[in-house]
Amino acid sequence: MIELTNHDLDELLAVLNRDRSVPLALDPARRAALCGYDDIQACPGSGKTTLVGLKLLCLARKWPASRQGICVLTHTNVARDEILKSISQHPAGHALRGYPHFVGTIQEFVNTFLALPSLRSKGMTVSQVDDDHCAARLERMAAFGTKAYLKNRFASISDLRYRWQNDALVLVTPAFERPSESASYQDLIAIKSRLQREGAFFYSEMYAYAQETLFRSPQLAASLRHRFPVVLVDEMQDVQAFQDDLINLIFRDPAVRYQRFGDPDQSIFDGVGGELPNASYNAAAMRPIVESHRYCPAIATHLRGLSSRKLELTTSCVENRADPASTMILFSDATRDRVLEQFCQIVRTLPADRRRVVKAVGGVAENNGEATAPLNLTSYLPEFDRSLQPQGFRPATLCQAVRHATSFGSSAARIPLLLDAVVDVYRLAGARFVNRAGDEKPPSRAGLSDHLRSIQAYAAFRRLIAEWVLGAEPAEPEWAEKVEMLLGVLGLPVNIGNVEGFLSYDPKPVSADAAHDMPGNVFIFEEGVQMQVATIHSVKGETHDATLLLETKHRRLFDVEETLPHLLDPTLAVPTFDAARPTTNASVRAAFMKKAYVAASRPKHFLGVAMGRDRITDAQRQALTAMGWDVVDLG
Numbered sequence: 001m002i003e004l005t006n007h008d009l010d011e012l013l014a015v016l017n018r019d020r021s022v023p024l025a026l027d028p029a030r031r032a033a034l035c036g037y038d039d040i041q042a043c044p045g046s047g048k049t050t051l052v053g054l055k056l057l058c059l060a061r062k063w064p065a066s067r068q069g070i071c072v073l074t075h076t077n078v079a080r081d082e083i084l085k086s087i088s089q090h091p092a093g094h095a096l097r098g099y100p101h102f103v104g105t106i107q108e109f110v111n112t113f114l115a116l117p118s119l120r121s122k123g124m125t126v127s128q129v130d131d132d133h134c135a136a137r138l139e140r141m142a143a144f145g146t147k148a149y150l151k152n153r154f155a156s157i158s159d160l161r162y163r164w165q166n167d168a169l170v171l172v173t174p175a176f177e178r179p180s181e182s183a184s185y186q187d188l189i190a191i192k193s194r195l196q197r198e199g200a201f202f203y204s205e206m207y208a209y210a211q212e213t214l215f216r217s218p219q220l221a222a223s224l225r226h227r228f229p230v231v232l233v234d235e236m237q238d239v240q241a242f243q244d245d246l247i248n249l250i251f252r253d254p255a256v257r258y259q260r261f262g263d264p265d266q267s268i269f270d271g272v273g274g275e276l277p278n279a280s281y282n283a284a285a286m287r288p289i290v291e292s293h294r295y296c297p298a299i300a301t302h303l304r305g306l307s308s309r310k311l312e313l314t315t316s317c318v319e320n321r322a323d324p325a326s327t328m329i330l331f332s333d334a335t336r337d338r339v340l341e342q343f344c345q346i347v348r349t350l351p352a353d354r355r356r357v358v359k360a361v362g363g364v365a366e367n368n369g370e371a372t373a374p375l376n377l378t379s380y381l382p383e384f385d386r387s388l389q390p391q392g393f394r395p396a397t398l399c400q401a402v403r404h405a406t407s408f409g410s411s412a413a414r415i416p417l418l419l420d421a422v423v424d425v426y427r428l429a430g431a432r433f434v435n436r437a438g439d440e441k442p443p444s445r446a447g448l449s450d451h452l453r454s455i456q457a458y459a460a461f462r463r464l465i466a467e468w469v470l471g472a473e474p475a476e477p478e479w480a481e482k483v484e485m486l487l488g489v490l491g492l493p494v495n496i497g498n499v500e501g502f503l504s505y506d507p508k509p510v511s512a513d514a515a516h517d518m519p520g521n522v523f524i525f526e527e528g529v530q531m532q533v534a535t536i537h538s539v540k541g542e543t544h545d546a547t548l549l550l551e552t553k554h555r556r557l558f559d560v561e562e563t564l565p566h567l568l569d570p571t572l573a574v575p576t577f578d579a580a581r582p583t584t585n586a587s588v589r590a591a592f593m594k595k596a597y598v599a600a601s602r603p604k605h606f607l608g609v610a611m612g613r614d615r616i617t618d619a620q621r622q623a624l625t626a627m628g629w630d631v632v633d634l635g
Contacts, residue, residue, distance in 0.1 A: 001229065001257060004035045008058050016089065024050070029289045034058065037259040039236075039286035043313055044303075044601035045294025045543070048261055049079070052234055053086030053093075059230060060092040069100030071228035073109055073247065075235035078541070080105055083234065100227065106243050107203060113224060114210035116442060119201075125430045126442075127199030131158070134195060134202050141191040149184040150175050160192050161202045164211035199430060204275075207242055214249060221250045229256055236262035236281045238269045241579075244278035265308050266601075268537060268594045276579045290314055292601075294543055298628055299600070299607050302326055305570035306563065306597040308590070323605050324349055327630040328621075329548075330613035335634035339380055339610045340533075342632060343548045344525035347606060350546065354605050357544045358531040360523070361602075363559050363595045364552035365535050375553035377521075380610075381533045384521050395421055398483070399474050399506035406473040418465065419445050422490070426451075428499040429492050452490075460489045479505040536595045539602060546606035549599040551615075557585065559592040560611040566593060568623045 009026060017023040026034070033040045034055050042048035052072070059070055074080040084103060087093030096103060104112075111129065119126055135158040139147070142157055150157055155174035163172050173188050180186075214221055231251045233239070239247075251258050264282040292300060292315045300315040307313065324346050331339050340360060347355050365386040367374035377384045395401040401421035426433070426443040433441045433451035441447050452458040464486060474482070483503050487494055521533045531548070551560035566572050577590035600607055613633060621631055 002059055002062050002064075004055070004058050004062075006031055006035065008062065009034055009054070012054065012058055012061065012090075024054075026054075027291060029287070029291070033287060033289060036287075037257045039259070039281060039284055040261045041263055041265075041286045041288045041309065041311070042261060043263060043288070043290050043292050043307075043311055044266065044598075045292035045315075046289045047293055048234070048263075048289075049082045049086050051289075052083055052232060052261055053089075055232065056083070056087050056096055057090050057092050060087075060096050063095070065100070067100050068227060068229055069102060070096065071101070071109070071231045071251075072096075072103040073106045073231065073233045074104070075106065075238045077105060079235045080108075102228065106233075106239065106247065107206065110206050110210045110246065111442065114213050114220070115206035118209045118213040124196065125199040126201060127428055127430045129201050129203055129206060131202050134158070134161075134200050137195055137198070137200060138191055141194060143183070143187045146184040146187040157188075158202075160188055162205045162208045164208040164215075167215060169208055169212045204242065207246055210246060211249075214246075224250050225253055225256050231256055231258045233258075233260045234262070236260040236278070237264050237267035238262070239278050239281070241276040241278050244280055248280060265306075265311070265594060266540065266598050268540065268591070268598055277577075279579075291316055293317065294604055295601065295607075296320065296323065296605060298326055299603065302567065302607065302627070302629075303597065303601055305567045305572075306593055306600060307570075308574045308593055308597070310570065310574075317604070320605070323354075325628055325630045326607040327609070327632055328616075328624055329608060329610040330616060330631065330633045331610060332613055332635060336379060338634050339550070340523045340531060340548075341525065342634060343546075343608050343610070344523070344529045344531055346608070347531070347546045348525070348527055348529050350605060352528070355529065355545050357542075358529065358546045359539060359542075359544050359602070360531055360533045360548040360550055361536045361539055361599050362533075362550035362552040363536050363592070364554055367553065373553070375551065375558065375612075377533055377535070377550065377552065379552075380550055381521060381523060384533055386535065397501070397506040398422075398425060398503055399479065400508065402468055402482075403473045403506075403509070405469045406471060415465075415469070416445065418469070419448060422486075423448055424502060425486075425490065425492070425499055428502055431492065455491045457489050457491060464489055474505070476505045476507070536599045540598055542602055543604060544602045545604055546608070547599060547603040548608040548610060549596060551609075551611040554588055554592075555583075557588055557592070558612065558615055559596065560609060561615040562589050562592050563596045564611070564616065564620060567596075568620060568627070 009031060013024055013026070030051060032038075033051060040048075040051075042051065056070065056072065063070070072083060074083065080103060084097065087096055095101070102109065102112075107129075116126055138157045138160055147157070153175040157174060159172055159174040161172060162169055164170075171189075171192065173185060176185050176188070228251070233247065260281050262281065267277060267282055269277075288309070288311055290311050290313050292313065294317070295303070295315055296317050297315055297319045300313045303313050304311070327343075327346060329339055329342055343360065344358070347358055360380065362377045362380075364376045365384070366378065367376050377386075395404060395417065398421050401418050405415065405418045423443050423445050431443060433443050433447040434454040438454075443451075449458060452461050468482070484494055523531045523533060525531065549560065551558055553559070566574070575586045575589040575593065577587045578584060581587060582591075600609075613635075624631055
């Protein structure tokens with residue numbers, strides 16, 4: 001076991017700070033996190049990714065084993081990519097990108113080491129692991145009577161999946177608690193069997209097959225512990241219970257140095273998809289890092305009351321007396337349409353270089369009839385469309401990917417998208433990649449170049465892609481010839497059933513918004529002030545110059561109204577989220593607090609909150625003013 005010391009940290013910092021205008025520095029809390037293996041709660045803007053990267057670099061510099069590695073697990077691809085970027089600043093970090101180490105999402109780990117080998121051993125082919133694809137295919141395959149039956153019983157066909165229950169792999173059939181001779185039940189069994197023959201699986205099913213593998217071959221867990229004696233988990237607050245159970249089954253052992261990083265105060269995805277949140281981390285005692293490098297001291301003070309864990313937040317930033325004070329904007333039904341304009345008027349007082357990223361965020365995008373007198377993001381920006389929130393353009397066909405690249409240039413953002421589409425061709429074909437060591441791997445963009453080199457097609461592929469990108473956009477007469485040429489270069493047969501739809505000619509044009517990565521839902525104000533309106537969930541992890549938290553309504557409760565007492569008095573008891581009863585008022589209030597905390601911790605310079613003027617008392621207005629807030633009443 002490698003022990004890290006302050007001397008190791010100082011040596012690494014001396015190397016990294018040579019070329020930095022602002023040197024990295026570590027306070028006692030961060031040094032303790034790096035030298036030990038306690039669970040860490042890192043507050044917003046604390047540089048958690050940098051911290052994980054520093055720990056990995058320290059470990060890599062001292063790593064002695066050639067067949068044992070460090071395992072780094074993340075909740076999302078974005079978090080994984082951020083960690084890989086953070087370790088690329090030092091030569092020692094490059095060693096962590098390959099064998100014997102592993103840096104990837106929990107899903108990738110489960111697929112690579114457990115689920116895919118298990119399914120292959122059963123003679124099953126995996127062509128796609130994707131919830132949206134599986135749900136759409138089941139919906140298309142299901143008989144009309146089956147869909148009507150499920151609708152009448154308020155059941156979802158996307159729940160038709162395998163789960164690990166009571167030490168057995170069980171097919172959960174929505175609306176049926178036990179086997180039945182009914183036509184609808186038999187249809188569900190048949191379409192699920194067909195979906196599996198196509199090689200399509202839900203993400204959670206891969207965990208079920210992994211659990212089955214560990215149950216039948218318990219020695220695999222010991223082998224993984226031997227392979228990875230050090231394990232770090234990032235964004236742990238968002239890890240769901242079924243994921244946590246599997247990770248703990250493998251790595252919670254005295255033989256493994258196991259450390260988790262996250263922030264339970266920001267666990268705003270509790271209950272998403274009907275899955276339970278983890279309890280082993282979010283309810284655990286942990287070592288806090290309370291100093292942020294993001295927000296000004298005034299915002300740090302205002303955030304303390306929203307911290308569910310009562311962190312005494314501090315900041316390394318210096319207050320700029322010219323910046324506007326945090327502001328509460330009060331509105332009535334008649335003045336609600338002036339809220340965004342009022343906030344932008346205040347933002348305009350910031351220098352241009354301190355108001356580049358301005359966002360207004362809210363918890364509810366649409367009420368869907370579940371609230372009387374609804375209040376959501378469209379109440380402030382009537383044209384708000386949640387489908388226009390920033391997200392990566394994902395072409396439905398290869399033709400769309402090629403049209404996107406040829407129509408809008410070969411910038412760095414276009415080529416990877418086209419390469420992803422090529423990887424999709426391999427994946428849908430059920431092909432495997434061969435790396436430089438001769439090992440077979442699931443298709444991925446990271447492994448594409450090695451695979452093409454292994455079949456001596458790398459140069460031909462580069463020429464073909466260059467011709468496509470620099471040529472005219474796809475036209476139907478020659479599209480079939482283009483596809484045949486590509487398949488020849490990729491070493492795939494021309495007639496592949498599962499890929500036919502993806503390879504067919506697609507006349508649909510690529511939207512200009514997708515092509516130019518233009519964000520939707522933008523409120524444009526005078527003097528160049530632009531503010532994007534978005535959900536709180538979509539901005540988690542972002543840093544803004546100025547952020548406005550908009551009050552919205554969930555069922556009978558208004559989120560800012562319910563959160564305001566905690567904003568004013570950090571000593572108030574915190575409502576508790578009950579995963580078994582997520583719709584109780586206490587659970588809803590707990591969710592409100594975490595969303596408000598995430599929203600209010602985004603801005604560096606200016607924080608605003610908007611709420612109904614009839615939902616705040618005179619005493620609360622006075623308390624806000626005493627705390628340094630400005631109160632603007634629109635009447």
